[in-house]
Amino acid sequence: MAVLNAWTKWQPPYALAALAEGLTEEEADDLSRQLIELSALVVEGSELAAREASFERDWSWGIPTALMHFCVQNPDYITAEEAAQRQVDKAADSTSPTLWLRNAPDQAIRLPEALDGNELFRLMARRRTVRKAGAQTITLKQLSDCLFAGLGITGETHGVTGSLPLSMTPSGGARNPYEAYIFARSVDGLAPGIYHYSALDHDLGRIEASCLPKLSELTGTQEWADEMACLIVLAADLRRTMWKYEDPNAYRVVLIEAGHIGQNIMLAATHHDLTACPTAALSHARISQLLKFDSVAVAPIYALTLARPDRAEFERTSKAMAH
Numbered sequence: 001m002a003v004l005n006a007w008t009k010w011q012p013p014y015a016l017a018a019l020a021e022g023l024t025e026e027e028a029d030d031l032s033r034q035l036i037e038l039s040a041l042v043v044e045g046s047e048l049a050a051r052e053a054s055f056e057r058d059w060s061w062g063i064p065t066a067l068m069h070f071c072v073q074n075p076d077y078i079t080a081e082e083a084a085q086r087q088v089d090k091a092a093d094s095t096s097p098t099l100w101l102r103n104a105p106d107q108a109i110r111l112p113e114a115l116d117g118n119e120l121f122r123l124m125a126r127r128r129t130v131r132k133a134g135a136q137t138i139t140l141k142q143l144s145d146c147l148f149a150g151l152g153i154t155g156e157t158h159g160v161t162g163s164l165p166l167s168m169t170p171s172g173g174a175r176n177p178y179e180a181y182i183f184a185r186s187v188d189g190l191a192p193g194i195y196h197y198s199a200l201d202h203d204l205g206r207i208e209a210s211c212l213p214k215l216s217e218l219t220g221t222q223e224w225a226d227e228m229a230c231l232i233v234l235a236a237d238l239r240r241t242m243w244k245y246e247d248p249n250a251y252r253v254v255l256i257e258a259g260h261i262g263q264n265i266m267l268a269a270t271h272h273d274l275t276a277c278p279t280a281a282l283s284h285a286r287i288s289q290l291l292k293f294d295s296v297a298v299a300p301i302y303a304l305t306l307a308r309p310d311r312a313e314f315e316r317t318s319k320a321m322a323h
Helices: 001-006 013-019 025-037 047-058 062-071 080-095 119-126 139-150 225-227 240-242 250-271 284-290 311-321
Strands: 151-158 162-167 180-184 191-197 203-207 231-235 275-279 299-307
Touching: 001 013, 013 025, 047 203, 047 240, 062 250, 119 250, 139 180, 139 250, 139 299, 162 240, 180 250, 231 240, 240 250, 240 299, 250 275, 250 299, 275 311, 284 299
Parallel strands: none
Antiparallel strands: 151 162, 180 191, 180 231, 191 203, 231 299, 275 299
16 A cells, blocks of 8 residues: 555556566566556546546535445346246245334324326326336327426526526536436337437537447346336436535435436426336446446436337236225
């Protein structure tokens, strides 16, 4: 560690001999190459060097928050069958924590019925995550409404440094960290491809890419995604929020905002009788490569697929929930 702390500038591998007492130049060269393999030393001009430079330039929330952010990217995913079997195995050894907390009957105060005459609540109650598509195609209007519900800019307010966007969902400090990218497979009126949604202008811009990958390649090998009409990826530019908030707690705020946006997208999808399937199982590096992100502070956080649900599966899920 003392040697690595002393290595503060670009220099040739054999220079380690001058920092580590008792090493020949040949031994120092060999040791430095082992440290390079471990990424303890960085090679000038390499991809890792570029990421390190981006981190030093763009990241201001410290190491603990960086550990949380970067350590959960690009994990190895298991299949749905493996995940199900893991639950079965765990249930054999331990009981799942209860999924709700009830009040004692003699202390409970009954509230007015929520669904009676409330169309908004009835819409919300219809929402189901159905991972089986019926007709795969959706309309451009349906996609448009889902995007606007989640990210549309509806006006502006003014802060001490200038104008700030007002959107369909709350944003900490009105910093608006999220952009939406659409991987469109089967949207009427839209050629298959990758698009960026401009929330300010409410339009789509095509992103040049060599191919449109299978949606499962972007969602941690979840094969059900390949049936869906499109995938909406919510990517956060953390620099927008960092600029105002130096406190790392703001990282939590950014993650919470993804939930606000996703919920609005799901409600708009439900209004159009679509299924919007949310997932945080993302192939971060692959998505970032396709979208040409140029900073480690820009990252995919959340995603939702859109499709017309298989009616039989939708009815089965609805009945199960009703019971």
